[in-house]
Amino acid sequence: MTPRTPARRTGADRAPGASAARGSASGVGRTPPTVVLHGATVVDSPLLEDGSVDAVAVQVAPARPGDDVLQPRTGTPEAAARYGIDLAELAERAGLTGAAGEAFTVHLPQPVGSSVVLPWAGLPARIVLVGVGDESPTALRRAGAALARSTRGLRRVAATVGAQTHHVVPAAADAARAVVEGYLLASYTVPRMASSSDDKAPAELVLLGRDAPEVAAAVDAARVAATATWLVRDLANTPSNVKDPAWMAERARRLAGRAGLEVEVLGPRELAAGGFGGILAVGAGSASTPRLVRVSWTPAAGPGRHVVVVGKGITYDTGGLSIKPREAMVPMKTDMAGAAVALATVLAAAQARVPHRVTAVLPLAENHVGAASYRPGDVLRLYGGTTVEVANTDAEGRLVLADALAWADATLDPDVLVDVATLTGAATLGLGKQHAALYGTDDAVVTGLLAAAERTGELAWHMPLVDDYEEAVRSSVADLRHVPVDRHIGGGSITAALFLRRFVGARAWAHLDIAGPGRAPADKHEVTEGATGYGARLLLDWLTRLD
Template sequence: MRPVQFAFEETQLDEIAKAEGRIAIFVPQEGNLDQGSRRINRMTRGAVERLREDKGADAANGTLITLAFPTGLAAEAVDVVILPRRCSIEEARKAGAALGKARGNAALTVLAGTHPKAAQIAFGIAMRDYGFDDHKTADAEEDARAVRMMVSKPADVEAAAAPLLAVADGAFFTRDLVNEPANVLTTTEFADRLVALQEIGLEVEVLEEDQLKELGMGALLSVGEGSESPSKVVVMQWNGGDKAAPPLALVGKGVVFDTGGISLKPAAGMEDMTMDMGGAGVVAGTMKALALRKAKANVVGLVGLVENMPSGRATRPGDVVTSMKGDTIEVINTDAEGRLVLCDVMHYAQDRFKPAGMIDLATLTGAIIIGLGHENAGVFSNDDMLCNAFLKAADAEGEGAWRMPLGKGYAKQLKSRIADVKNVGGRPAGSITAAEFLQRFVQEGTPWIHLDIAGVASVKSETALAPAGATGWGVSALSRLVADNFEV
């Protein structure tokens, strides 16, 4: 679905009494109310002050308290949000998210006045105002998607909010992709949705199976052998920077469904494997965000799209496949397929684009969930400068990320008796050995980060800025990384 649309307007207090749906105001735990809140307080005969006296002292910043069916107003509710003028970006976004969650399908008028974090509040509203109901047959209620945001300087707030709302749009694109069932989001449908991004200025090309065979992508192609869906690689380019500047390369694992192949997964929970293309989803959403906000940087996004299915043609445990790099790989477990997809796309990205840095994203291992749960993605890197820049961006955007170790001792677990390397190194340090496998395909001199997002791409319970399901984790952090480190 598309993010909510905002109308930024000059504050018009005389219109408040006629506003329908819900009205939102922001009040501190103590101290003076702003102009809009004072007007609402008078119209509701002091209800705002009484509510603050009753509940404000014990409320955290961002807490929303609803006055239902207020007297003196046409609105069905007034949402009173505890939020001082001096608040953090995180608090402002969470306050907005509380409004996005509470509003349902109702029209919303936000009285932000002169609040310095009005743009961040708008971002929070946009990020939380999401639902994936494309496959529900019940009649949908009429949805008043637009949000009126009354502020003292609407042009300034709109300008500050524009790049944030572009990021929200990209995150929604990621969420929609990750939430889609696999019978809808086939490799072909996925590629078609990415091709459609040409409409916003991205250059998009699709490499089909015959081209992948010519390139020697034997590792990637081995994953899709058992499926009727053709394997593909999609390349998206955004050239908003200096023509001579090498791009940042983003590489995503796009396994549209993962049965485990011949190493079949247990039936319980297999339905969640529709999200195994989460890395490709984040790359796609980030590229959309960069294009929408006209980022002054060169970035290329590459995604490997496959389906891992068992059949008479499927790759078997014990098979040996040859990567584009030329390394032979003993496939010990066909359920460790994501690294086979990534290694070929990473090699292609470096050979063709000679990137200034490369970041791959994948729902790669269950081991990272055991280690970090659903709070943080695992971060592995060969370059402290790039890694620290990403961690700083992720922290600023409130997207959990934690650096994990690499080392030759872990790489020893991948030694094969019959090939150059095997695709798994056993249960100990499973997420680290997966990263070590990928590092084998990083060319000397290429700054690289591997993000294992298995625990954060899709979750069972809501987060601060997203309902249960796909989170869109990574779009905000990567967009900020580009803005802070790669834009001219």
């Protein structure tokens, strides 16, 4: 047996099985479960005999073309030998195909009588067979997610999933990152506000046979990215009777303060003095007054480029006087997901020590119905003086974004402006629920974001800014109309982007319409029901590679 290798722990230390969802009293700012790197393998790890591990997870891949036998991967034959069990035969009997996202738990029997000694005596009594598909990053994220869901409620799981047959960097590091990211993302559950909860905590994950510095760095990066996604989900899933603009602003202030970042909050008085006519109009019908929040990260080594991320922050959307159907209102607590993404991105950029200055701008308002509600036909004067004719009060997101983008352009001097918003149902009609609609005025920025989307699995599709559709935002009584009245043009996501483009000046600009992937009706792989957190990992990946 080889000497014991000290375990390398990532994240905050805590006892195995302790809940990962303690966080603050509000349920925001929770941390994913702990991941431990362990140099010993499934052959010689003492962890498998000390009683601290509840399950061992091993990997299987699909049969080769022309063959009908599942392919074992690193750790699976070794586990079979140590347990004295034909794991390949078990996998076949269970009907596994090796596809990414499959997981089957084998519950090993315990002996009856002291004279019976089974081959697996003293070893964890659960073996989880996990499909890894083609072992691409997407497949390994799905494998990690399946492992998380199949082991929820256990204390600690030791896994060979994603282990390579050779310790080649970056292959081993990339594989570990994908598995860990999938595991941490799928470990998330929506905070419960019930008086009691039987939610099962996610298990601590031990990666066997992996403790190289490059792997540790990759796992730490996965944890930063997953933590950002958890924050977006927590914020967006918080009920709107708790979460109003003031609450969001205070959460941003606290989280930024804890990270040592610069924070500025504009309240109703400052917004009125500054001429933020869009934010004020959208928030006028609610008893909860609007806010504008700025959070800034500046690296000590030099500012690099300055990227400003603006996120739509409608903490609840009734549609205003253009009121939504009841069913359409149910998920509207997540209509501030863009603001949550912007906040999580700047916090993660600081944690990852991104070499660029990053600023998040959060325009926050509640679109309600009240005596002071703005109306279709009103003309608003937005920040900087542009006048806008209102055609539909349920298209409020582009109004608050326009104010924030114009303010960022005029006062923050960004090199790149990016906005993120659950903006249009039209984007979901064209692209479904898995792709965001991506628009941009700078080819390099668009290319970089698309590459980041592919790497992270937060997919986006480059959409055109069709100049012929500009007539949709023309008005006879104001500088712009924010929603087309003539339905013959169509392209609702495109016309929304064309409207926003008017407020970014000459800046390099990209717009992510996340109305589709920002919410999910059910758990699937690393995506969780409700707010998905889409966008935080994509933007963080892009920022870390930005020249």
